[in-house]
Amino acid sequence: MMEAVAAAAPVQTGVQAHNTPYLQISGIFKKFGDNVAVDHVDLDIRQHEIFALLGSSGCGKSTLLRMLAGMERPTSGRIVLDGQDITHLAPYDRPINMMFQSYALFPHMSVEQNIAFGLKQDKLPKGEIESRVAEMLDLVQMRKYAHRKPYQLSGGQQQRVALARSLAKRPKLLLLDEPLGALDKKLRQQTQLELVNTLEKVGVTCIMVTHDQEEAMTMATRIGIMSEGQLLQVGTPGEIYDYPNCRFTAEFIGETNLLTGMVSVDEPDHVEIDVPELEGRIWIDHGITGPKGMQVWTSIRPEDVRLDRKPPATPGVNSARGTVVEIAYLGSYSVYHVRLPSGKVIKSMVPSSRWYEAGEEAPTWDETVYVSWRPDLPVVMTR
Amino acid sequence: MNFKRFARKWLRPGRATVIAVPYFWLLVFFAVPFLIVLKISFAEQDIAIPPFTSLLNYEDGGLLHVTLNLANFQFIFGDELYADTYLSSLRVAFFTTVMCLLIGYPIAYAIARTDPARRNVLLMLVMLPFWTSFLLRVYAWMGLLKPNGIINHLLMSVGLISEPLEMFHNTFSLYLVMVYAYLPFMILPLYAHLVKMDIRLLEAANDLGARPLKAFFAITLPLSKNGIIAGSMMVFIPAVGEFVIPELVGGPDTLMIGKVLWNEFFDNNNWPMAAAVATVMVLLLIVPIGLFHRYETRELEGKNV
Amino acid sequence: MYNGNKLSPVLKGVLVAGFLFLYLPIVSLIVYSFNASKLVTVWGGFSTRWYVSLFHNEQILSAVGLSIRIALASATAAVVLGTVAGFVLARFKRFRGSTLFAGMMTAPMVMPEVITGLSMLLLFISMQQLFGQPSERGFFTIWVGHTTLCMAYVAVVVRSRLIEIDKTLEDAAMDLGARPLKIFFVITLPLISQAIASGFLLSITLSLDDLVTTAFLSGPGSTTLPQVIFSKVRLGLNPEINALATITVLIVGIMVVAANYLMLNAQRNREKAIAAAMRENENAQAGPPSSAVSSASA
Numbered sequence: 010m011m012e013a014v015a016a017a018a019p020v021q022t023g024v025q026a027h028n029t030p031y032l033q034i035s036g037i038f039k040k041f042g043d044n045v046a047v048d049h050v051d052l053d054i055r056q057h058e059i060f061a062l063l064g065s066s067g068c069g070k071s072t073l074l075r076m077l078a079g080m081e082r083p084t085s086g087r088i089v090l091d092g093q094d095i096t097h098l099a100p101y102d103r104p105i106n107m108m109f110q111s112y113a114l115f116p117h118m119s120v121e122q123n124i125a126f127g128l129k130q131d132k133l134p135k136g137e138i139e140s141r142v143a144e145m146l147d148l149v150q151m152r153k154y155a156h157r158k159p160y161q162l163s164g165g166q167q168q169r170v171a172l173a174r175s176l177a178k179r180p181k182l183l184l185l186d187e188p189l190g191a192l193d194k195k196l197r198q199q200t201q202l203e204l205v206n207t208l209e210k211v212g213v214t215c216i217m218v219t220h221d222q223e224e225a226m227t228m229a230t231r232i233g234i235m236s237e238g239q240l241l242q243v244g245t246p247g248e249i250y251d252y253p254n255c256r257f258t259a260e261f262i263g264e265t266n267l268l269t270g271m272v273s274v275d276e277p278d279h280v281e282i283d284v285p286e287l288e289g290r291i292w293i294d295h296g297i298t299g300p301k302g303m304q305v306w307t308s309i310r311p312e313d314v315r316l317d318r319k320p321p322a323t324p325g326v327n328s329a330r331g332t333v334v335e336i337a338y339l340g341s342y343s344v345y346h347v348r349l350p351s352g353k354v355i356k357s358m359v360p361s362s363r364w365y366e367a368g369e370e371a372p373t374w375d376e377t378v379y380v381s382w383r384p385d386l387p388v389v390m391t392r
Numbered sequence: 393m394n395f396k397r398f399a400r401k402w403l404r405p406g407r408a409t410v411i412a413v414p415y416f417w418l419l420v421f422f423a424v425p426f427l428i429v430l431k432i433s434f435a436e437q438d439i440a441i442p443p444f445t446s447l448l449n450y451e452d453g454g455l456l457h458v459t460l461n462l463a464n465f466q467f468i469f470g471d472e473l474y475a476d477t478y479l480s481s482l483r484v485a486f487f488t489t490v491m492c493l494l495i496g497y498p499i500a501y502a503i504a505r506t507d508p509a510r511r512n513v514l515l516m517l518v519m520l521p522f523w524t525s526f527l528l529r530v531y532a533w534m535g536l537l538k539p540n541g542i543i544n545h546l547l548m549s550v551g552l553i554s555e556p557l558e559m560f561h562n563t564f565s566l567y568l569v570m571v572y573a574y575l576p577f578m579i580l581p582l583y584a585h586l587v588k589m590d591i592r593l594l595e596a597a598n599d600l601g602a603r604p605l606k607a608f609f610a611i612t613l614p615l616s617k618n619g620i621i622a623g624s625m626m627v628f629i630p631a632v633g634e635f636v637i638p639e640l641v642g643g644p645d646t647l648m649i650g651k652v653l654w655n656e657f658f659d660n661n662n663w664p665m666a667a668a669v670a671t672v673m674v675l676l677l678i679v680p681i682g683l684f685h686r687y688e689t690r691e692l693e694g695k696n697v
Numbered sequence: 698m699y700n701g702n703k704l705s706p707v708l709k710g711v712l713v714a715g716f717l718f719l720y721l722p723i724v725s726l727i728v729y730s731f732n733a734s735k736l737v738t739v740w741g742g743f744s745t746r747w748y749v750s751l752f753h754n755e756q757i758l759s760a761v762g763l764s765i766r767i768a769l770a771s772a773t774a775a776v777v778l779g780t781v782a783g784f785v786l787a788r789f790k791r792f793r794g795s796t797l798f799a800g801m802m803t804a805p806m807v808m809p810e811v812i813t814g815l816s817m818l819l820l821f822i823s824m825q826q827l828f829g830q831p832s833e834r835g836f837f838t839i840w841v842g843h844t845t846l847c848m849a850y851v852a853v854v855v856r857s858r859l860i861e862i863d864k865t866l867e868d869a870a871m872d873l874g875a876r877p878l879k880i881f882f883v884i885t886l887p888l889i890s891q892a893i894a895s896g897f898l899l900s901i902t903l904s905l906d907d908l909v910t911t912a913f914l915s916g917p918g919s920t921t922l923p924q925v926i927f928s929k930v931r932l933g934l935n936p937e938i939n940a941l942a943t944i945t946v947l948i949v950g951i952m953v954v955a956a957n958y959l960m961l962n963a964q965r966n967r968e969k970a971i972a973a974a975m976r977e978n979e980n981a982q983a984g985p986p987s988s989a990v991s992s993a994s995a
């Protein structure tokens with residue numbers, strides 16, 4: 010097991026399980042013809058968790074979600090929800106509901122009828138249906154619009170109705186397919202928090218699928234990164250950002266500088282990695298579980314890269330000299346692109362106040378500068 | 393056997409029945425009849441009810457005897473009249489299609505370029521004749537074209553002509569009415585394609601220096617190719633077998649295979665011959681029908697993506 | 698295709714010429730139906746006598762009755778079968794024999810009617826020889842013929858509508874606990890109802906208008922309206938037919954215009970409601986939520 014070699018303190022989630030997982034996905038595999046859409050995914054979800062499956066389009070996250078909903082049948086594998094094997098249960102028999110990406114509100118039914126639809130399928134008594142619909146309308150603050158048709162609602166209102174409809178049956182598991190994908194950016198940020206509040210109030214267990222990392226980071230308690238049908242890493246937003254276990258995660262979540270190198274010194278208390286692109290070494294102040302001579306990748310976030318005019322104390326270690334080729338001024342900070350002699354470009358994110366506090370002029374194009382970082386910051390990955 | 397249970401439970405039974413009902417209907421009432429036509433085309437005319445011989449005979453020893461009578465086909469391929477009739481039907485259908493395209497394309501194009509509010513009205517005006525009786529629309533031309541018909545009357549009373557024009561029961565009237573009757577079938581698919589076209593493509597072409605006419609031939613025409621094919625097939629295929637128009641307004645020398653089939657069947661009571669004529673016609677039309685089918689399905693599936 | 702500009706004069710001319718071509722014969726038909734003279738093409742003054750005699754023509758009236766009964770029966774069957782067929786074509790992409798099925802669905806629309814008519818007749822004759830049924834040609838055989846012809850048209854209309862509507866609506870209904878059959882009736886059917894209605898009307902007109910297939914499939918005593926018209930027209934012009942044509946055009950015209958008007962109106966209302974919802978949304982974001990008073994609630 011070569012994963013998470015960099016995990017200095019293998020942090021476990023705060024919500025650590027003290028009982029068996031609520032939802033257990035084991036060995037789920039799905040093929041469409043010859044294309045593998047989901048490749049042996051194992052995942053445990055705890056009760057009341059908001060879990061986000063994050064990945065770019067075509068990574069298999071939507072297929073996984075549809076298999077949970079019962080719309081697709083896994084080629085192999087098992088899904089157990091709250092002790093019940095639901096792998097082969099029809100969608101209409103599952104205690105799972107889904108909020109669809111385009112909301113899929115029935116256009117010929119009013120808001121009220123849309124919310125009542127699922128309850129009617131369960132043949133609940135009329136009074137019960139009415140009170141639950143009212144409860145849901147209040148939950149999403151749509152009581153005023155109960156008699157409207159979906160096309161008479163704005164995008165944000167439609168999203169709330171879709172949420173109410175999928176919560177009305179009190180599902181054991183709620184699936185959200187790109188929950189805010191149909192909204193414009195401004196409305197999306199405002200709705201993210203609103204949605205999380207509602208979900209927490211109801212206390213429902215959620216799995217959401219999104220390609221928007223910001224959405225996943227804001228809303229989810231844990232995130233699973235998917236690529237090419239595989240679940241690459243699972244963890245809290247902090248873990249995923251600070252300790253990516255592979256190049257894909259490191260580059261997918263936030264921006265990073267990725268450097269390829271070879272382990273040259275491997276001691277229990279420190280590691281040295283030769284990096285040709287730096288024409289120097291990276292020195293890390295903790296050990297890793299890898300043999301000498303192994304190829305590794307190092308990720309250093311731009312905000313961890315320090316930019317100086319003066320050469321660092323230990324040239325050739327955790328630093329490099331280069332020229333500024335690009336400056337993106339972004340208000341409170343700027344991103345400098347520094348080209349090293351090897352041609353490699355290192356990005357450094359520098360607070361705008363840095364130069365003012367040092368009493369210097371900010372570096373400009375074609376200036377020679379030095380980039381450097383602390384030995385505890387680089388993350389080493391083996392894949 | 394999880395999959396089987398799964399399949400049985402919520403996929404199969406409903407699905408199979410749903411497919412079976414229309415499938416069975418079409419098989420029995422559309423596909424099988426063609427096989428029967430083929431079978432009877434190998435029979436001989438007989439004075440009996442029904443008026444044809446059976447292909448299968450049980451001889452005394454219980455021996456099954458199959459008689460395939462190829463005389464009908466020999467006759468069709470041997471007799472010049474039949475060959476001429478098929479050729480003439482194909483020719484009439486072809487030129488009708490070409491004329492419908494030449495007249496229908498500008499109309500469809502003009503409707504597509506009209507503003508959306510008025511477009512619906514125009515489209516309705518194209519549809520309206522299509523919804524009224526085909527037979528009555530053909531009949532309307534009889535009153536207009538006859539030697540003592542409305543057009544001749546008008547022209548003579550104005551003094552433009554002194555003798556009535558010969559416009560009825562000849563090639564002119566045949567083509568005129570064929571084009572008239574089939575024009576909506578050409579306009580509708582063409583319009584459906586043209587209206588979907590993004591006007592920005594033309595603007596981009598103009599921006600890149602193509603003059604309107606050039607842009608039309610380089611952009612609009614190729615993009616409406618599927619509409620042209622669909623419309624042409626919708627005109628060409630039924631036109632080959634058209635019976636009513638040649639019968640009512642065509643000339644005495646107009647050879648159309650639909651009319652021949654009708655006469656063999658209703659007038660000569662020669663059912664095997666009619667079946668043989670139909671068989672050869674189907675063979676002639678199989679390629680255009682296949683083409684039409686391919687574009688039709690591709691069109692619908694294209695939308696699906 | 699529309700670019701916001703007015704139509705060029707050339708295209709306007711094309712439209713005018715095109716519509717003159719399409720409508721002049723029909724107009725002449727109508728005008729001369731009010732002709733007093735028995736010679737259809739010679740104007741002899743205004744009269745409604747041909748309408749009066751039309752309504753006393755027993756042969757035509759009984760043919761109209763039969764044609765309407767056949768049309769209603771075939772359109773009903775065609776809508777049921779065609780809707781199911783359209784659903785199969787749109788939703789079940791591949792199954793054993795799907796190619797043949799799709800082929801049998803499109804072919805009746807273009808197949809020359811002399812062929813379909815003849816082949817179906819020969820089928821019925823063979824069936825009679827084998828099973829003794831149907832014992833004679835008439836209502837039943839015509840009904841089968843028209844149903845087969847019309848269901849192809851219904852299937853095409855229904856299929857293209859089904860492809861338009863969002864399939865996730867059906868997924869959503871299934872997710873909320875509805876079974877496939879229920880989904881079809883509660884979700885799918887209401888959404889394609891307009892397509893089904895136009896398929897029904899199309900079938901009615903196709904059936905009312907059909908001459909060639911009917912000629913093969915009808916027997917003695919089952920003469921439909923087009924057959925009567927054809928036999929009369931074959932002999933020359935007949936002012937009663939002009940009157941009949943005028944009435945047909947009138948009925949069809951009113952129906953088409955009314956249907957178009959209803960559809961346009963529904964669409965306009967819908968667009969208004971959408972616009973209202975958008976406006977309200979902007980207001981709600983700008984001002985206090987109480988300003989979002991419903992103005993478009995149904």
